[in-house]
Amino acid sequence: MPEYKLVYFNGRGLGELIRWIFLHGDIPFTDERVEMSEWPEKKKVTPGGKLPLLYIDGKPLWQSMAIGRFAAKLAGLTLDDTLDACYCDAFVETAKDLLTEMYKILLSEKSQEEKDKELREEYVVKTLTPVLEKVNKRLETKQWLIGDKMTWADLAISRSIDEVAIHISDVVSKYPNVSAHAEKIHQLPKIKEWRAKRPNSPF
Ligand SMILES: N[C@@H](CCC(=O)N[C@@H](CS)C(=O)NCC(=O)O)C(=O)O
Known part of the structure; x- marks a missing residue:
């Protein structure tokens, strides 16, 4: 290897x-x-x-x-079907956006108070909530985000949820399907x- x-x-x-x-x-x-x-x-x-x-x-x-x-x-952790593989990529990019938009605020030179305000009033409203709503709805009827097996898109979304929950503790829990899905990934033994x-x- x-x-x-x-x-x-x-x-x-x-x-x-x-x-x-x-x-x-x-x-x-x-x-x-x-x-x-x-x-x-x-x-x-x-x-x-x-x-x-x-x-x-x-x-x-x-x-x-x-x-x-x-x-x-x-x-x-990838899918063979070309379009399904692209949907995986799309979720992975969405997961990356959740991180980069949050880090932009956290790593800025602003005061902690300004950062907290921007996280709540800008990030949560414009970036985080639309994704949580979409993913929560999708997971109403599906075990995994794309296809019928776990892919790196599932890991990517739950990884971003992991980070978001570290910095903003009370938003993700309002979305039960997202929380349960993230927990399923976080419980994978490794x-x-x-x-x-x-x-x-x-x-
Ligand atoms: N699009 C690149 C972005 C890489 C990037 O900006 N990395 C940051 C850390 S997350 C970095 O290396 N920063 C240090 C620097 O630019 O000097 C990727 O996804 O790998």
């Missing part, structure tokens, strides 16, 4: 979904973490100057979604084990 090394910051961010996919798929990988203090120097020698990167036998693959899709194929032992970090 090739050697896989995921390089990301010492946090969850855009690296965490990739970790979940490798862990669930029982695919050995090195989880290399870069401290922010080391980054200015490391960035100069990092292909593309952004993280995450996945080194496959030493050769870098960039862009979190391309890496995630590759890992998902290895882990058997993911459960990882969530219990992963390093603590703000993001």
